[in-house]
Amino acid sequence: MTTPRLTARTRLSSVLLAAATALSAAWALSGSGAAHAAAPQVRTQAPGYYRMMLGDFEITALSDGTATIPLDKLLKRTTPRELERLLGEAYLKPQIETSINAYLINTGSRLVLVDTGAGALFGPTAGGRLLKNIKAAGYKPEDVDLVLLTHIHGDHSGGLSIDGQPAFPNAVVRVDRHDSDFWLNPRNIDRVAQSERHSFAEAAASLGPYQAAGRLLTFEPGAEILPGVKAVAAHGHTPGHSLFEIQSRGERLLIWGDLIHAKDVQFPRPGITIRFDVDDAAAASQRQTAMRSAAREGTLIAAAHIAFPGLGRVRAAGKGFVWIPVNYSRAGLTD
Template sequence: MQRRHLLAAGLSAAAVSPLAWLAAPGAWAQAAAELGTPSLPTPGFRRMKVGEAEVIALNDGIARRPLGEEFVKNAPLAEVRELLARQGLPTGHIDIPFTAFLVLSGGRRILMDTGFGEHGGPSTGRLLGQLAAAGFQPGDIDTVLISHYHGDHIQGLRRKDGSLVYPRAQVLVPEPEHAFWMDEAAMNARPEAQRGGFQLARRVFSELPAGQLQRFTPGSELAPGLRSVAAFGHTPGHTLFELQSAGQTFVYVADLTNVPALFARNPDWAVSFDMDAEAARRVRRATLQRVVETQALVGGYHFPFPAFGRIAAQGEGYAFQPA
């Protein structure tokens, strides 16, 4: 697990592949049938107190995909499998959970990311059911925060007929993320097969009612006790959210690390979906070290359910310890 594997060729490849994948935005949710069906958590929601606030994890489902050479772009597959085996995890496939978070604070109901909605595979699209089980309806949500524009985070904003799932909610998005995916020149400069992510962003955001879509500068406060944190690299405007209440802290790290058993344990490895792998590596190391030092509670979109826990230093990397 040495940084000798951070080769320029590998990082360059990592920067290209997400756009090709996003040409078929639902593909990430499709489990490989021959690998079996992932076990979904029951119940699929979990409550945690953060000072005077409450945070609820809402599992949208799990996708299972084969583990191939392409998943970790800058490490040999044999090393990837070895690291998984040492943790007692399967080495032939990867299970990817999808978990959004609902923050209840100061009378506000703030949803962080939205899942696949009706647009994913058969083992996804569970978020609204978890929301109902936790005692809430879509109309109860007053704010939706978007960490970045990959399809598994934004498609849950709309139903297949185009109607809004959260009709009363203000939708807050990072300015640099919105600017990138809405850039016509950037989209047209890419091959047709790589334009799917840009087209998806337009379908989700371009026709939101006037005043409902609000762009913010990463680093700004979005609500009392809740601020955004720039974490660019996974995407051009990838943003985290930090809640502070009564001396306690919760950090939603979004896609800072996809599969913590791999990318927290070895923060220098690049998942194929990191669009700027070197920038993602730097921010991953800095953020993981900061949450270790502050002992903050963390929540990760792709962390194993309940997706809450702590980060601890381990060897040359870090370990996720579920709550």
């Protein structure tokens, strides 16, 4: 018979269990509870900058933070099913947190900021982190000599001014003539969808202080802005949407602006467009052309809305493309 032995064993287990419980209660009261306060959670993100060298130029990717947008309501030339499948493959849902990136180029003699983030336009929780991150990266807004805009949309030019004052007090602002002619002229308001008309008032508020001070200058498509910094026209997303080609000692970076908004959807299907495109057929064809040439040449790309720092390369895959983020690097940098 085994029953009496089992009973004894069960009794022994209960005694041991009771002892263990008492010990752990004592530990909780004395050791961890009294000697150390619980460490409060910090809940801040890492400083939003990423540095790399490009020949003799120092490039700093700057985060303006993120904005959460409903891709299912914004993307065009697709179906809900296709969208769900493409986003699902990337473990994402249509309500997506999108990076807003800008890029700072120190040529050694000039400090050039490409795009400014949204400033206060998206409210306190979205965007608006650019100035904080410029400082975290070791620069001051007054150090910026030149601001280049890929185009005049709130998330690229909204950070230019704060309460009617230039946020970059020593900078000249330059943008493709076709974009300033379009967005700074309220007569064009009927040429965009109702949902995009707020951009006209935002453009006036952000660029106006520079215009009033004679510090807003335009450039023509393809213009060389500085030695090693050249505009490349990619009109479509907006009438003067421009890329910037940065070159130093044979190394090359192409800043794409808004050539792409939804990485996991528009690399595999470059023909899918977004409601923010003023001319979506032109935007789609610019995207296709740029991706094909980036894949062929292995070009280093910087993109405003690809997950921060938005730096990587493109590879052809089937009828579309895939994004290859840069390898994390400290090459050419000190502490």
